[in-house]
Amino acid sequence: MAVRLGIMGGTFDPIHNVHLLKASEAAYRLGLDEVLFVPAGRPWQKDLLRVSGAEERYVMTRLAVAADPRFSVSRMEVDRAGPTYAVDTLRELRRLHGPCVQLFFIAGADVLASIATWREARSLGELAHFVFCSRPGYELGGSSLLGRERVTLLHVPVWEISSTVIRQRVSRVQSIRYLVPDPVVDYITERGLYRE
Ligand SMILES: Nc1ncnc2c1ncn2[C@@H]1O[C@H](COP(=O)(O)OP(=O)(O)OP(=O)(O)O)[C@@H](O)[C@H]1O
Ligand SMILES: O=C(O)c1ccc[n+]([C@@H]2O[C@H](COP(=O)([O-])O)[C@@H](O)[C@H]2O)c1
Secondary structure (H helix, E strand, C coil): CCEEEEEEEECCCCCCHHHHHHHHHHHHHHCCCEEEEEECCCCCCCCHHHCCCHHHHHHHHHHHHCCCCCEEECCHHHHCCCCCCHHHHHHHHHHHHHHHEEEEEEEECHHHHHHHHCCCHHHHHHHCEEEEECECCECCCCCCCCCHHHEEEECCCCCCCCHHHHHHHHHCCCCCECCECHHHHHHHHHHCCCCC
């Protein structure tokens, strides 16, 4: 039987508990065998001068998923030169795993509105099935670009957490405990990240 592989892409600056909740819900609801977290190396649609180093974001992602045997982390986008495009990642995963794997790209509802701006957007639906999760402030609707049969809409218990909120809380010396996994809290504290 084909392996069902979830791909959880993100800048993860830092990774937070909603990222983990979404991956877990998608794994449960779609019967995924594994979810691969893929920290973006150079997320070209974000202000790169304000994004933490890829290596730090990769380490935080490793720390966050370590306790869950369904989750793993890929360095593929961190190690790839140039701007990070999902289309390259999906093609590389297809090449690595061959035709016996089914790919499921997991994203938040905000991505529905912006996916048309992604590199080679029209090819994405041919490379993976897309799973969009509810997110406060964003409509969870269909995608004319990807096509109905290539998309699953997933209602997850929503939280108004974002990496932006986490960074702001750290800079204001507010607690982030229970918003991000404990080992990530400790790493942020030890490295003095987001203090400004
Ligand atoms: N609260 C949330 N609910 C649902 N999806 C979310 C939520 N936060 C992030 N995501 C999704 O997780 C994926 C990775 O997002 P990202 O790493 O940019 O986190 P973020 O919290 O959106 O970051 P930032 O606040 O820095 O923009 C994206 O698909 C995004 O839509
Ligand atoms: O392929 C693209 O052009 C593209 C443009 C913007 C975002 N993405 C991917 O979307 C995922 C979430 O991105 P972000 O910027 O919300 O952290 C992550 O895997 C990014 O690499 C991909």
